[in-house]
Amino acid sequence: MNSTTRKFIFHDLQTIEGYIDPPDALVFLSLLQSQNSKSLAGGIAEIGVFYGRSYYLFRKICGPEQKVVAIDLFDLGQTDDGASPQYGRFLDSGRRLGLAVDEELVIKGDSTRLSADEIRAKAGEIRFFSIDGGHMLPHVVADSQLAKDCLAPHGVIAFDDTFNPAWPEVTVGVADFLRENGSEFSAFCMTKYKTYVCRRDHHQLYYDVIAKAPDLTAFDHVETEFLGSKVARLHNPISRRMVYELMIRSGMSAFSERVYR
Numbered sequence: 528m529n530s531t532t533r534k535f536i537f538h539d540l541q542t543i544e545g546y547i548d549p550p551d552a553l554v555f556l557s558l559l560q561s562q563n564s565k566s567l568a569g570g571i572a573e574i575g576v577f578y579g580r581s582y583y584l585f586r587k588i589c590g591p592e593q594k595v596v597a598i599d600l601f602d603l604g605q606t607d608d609g610a611s612p613q614y615g616r617f618l619d620s621g622r623r624l625g626l627a628v629d630e631e632l633v634i635k636g637d638s639t640r641l642s643a644d645e646i647r648a649k650a651g652e653i654r655f656f657s658i659d660g661g662h663m664l665p666h667v668v669a670d671s672q673l674a675k676d677c678l679a680p681h682g683v684i685a686f687d688d689t690f691n692p693a694w695p696e697v698t699v700g701v702a703d704f705l706r707e708n709g710s711e712f713s714a715f716c717m718t719k720y721k722t723y724v725c726r727r728d729h730h731q732l733y734y735d736v737i738a739k740a741p742d743l744t745a746f747d748h749v750e751t752e753f754l755g756s757k758v759a760r761l762h763n764p765i766s767r768r769m770v771y772e773l774m775i776r777s778g779m780s781a782f783s784e785r786v787y788r
């Protein structure tokens with residue numbers, strides 16, 4: 528197991544407001560480290576940075592040389608003079624964690640208006656693309672097309688909030704993407720919140736990475752069929768989630784990592 532990165536996930540990352548849950552952070556870690564070990568190179572891109580919780584995880588796992596493109600409207604709480612507290616807080620967290628943001632790789636604006644060339648110009652072909660921006664169907668349609676167009680042959684797309692009843696159009700958008708591109712793409716892993724997709728010719732490789740990852744042994748691996756492919760569904764029982772939440776709320780985040788061993 529990766530003790531330094533696990534400490535970062537279970538302690539430092541919790542100091543940033545955001546949405547990535549430990550199971551998905553451990554999936555990100557397992558996939559990125561397997562790409563590193565197999566020399567499957569490329570940039571990283573995220574649509575929907577918010578305050579940077581997933582972004583700083585990418586930065587921590589992949590080190591200072593890795594190009595991570597950060598795309599967001601960055602308009603939360605924006606005032607009439609255009610100042611955005613969201614962007615300021617995002618940068619502050621980087622300084623605090625010793626992971627300063629390369630602002631050349633930040634794209635402030637609507638992801639649905641971006642072209643794959645703009646992303647490739649910043650980071651080359653993308654090996655890991657996280658989609659967590661707008662949650663309505665037109666956003667998911669545009670963002671998944673964008674990810675597809677700049678993805679490296681061995682690239683992975685992580686779709687957030689799939690199967691979340693609060694965001695039904697994300698589920699429709701991801702299913703549409705897989706059905707329209709089913710000869711090329713398939714899902715290989717699902718968690719409570721995210722669905723992970725790659726090209727079919729890399730499906731077995733990533734399926735096996737998830738099956739064998741030392742950081743994912745805490746979860747039940749349930750083989751599930753989804754639109755013509757075998758998916759490793761990582762089940763995280765409610766009892767574990769409750770213990771974890773109680774530890775976080777009672778200020779024991781430093782020990783919460785043990786719940787996920």
Ligand SMILES: C[S@@+](CC[C@H](N)C(=O)[O-])C[C@H]1O[C@@H](n2cnc3c(N)ncnc32)[C@H](O)[C@@H]1O
Nearest residue numbers: 545546575577580581599600637638659660661
């Ligand atoms: C759920 S939050 C992302 C959470 C984040 N990934 C994390 O790790 O905490 C969604 C973000 O998407 C951004 N967003 C919404 N619509 C967008 C769009 N059309 N283009 C770019 N960003 C968008 C919002 O500003 C917000 O910061």
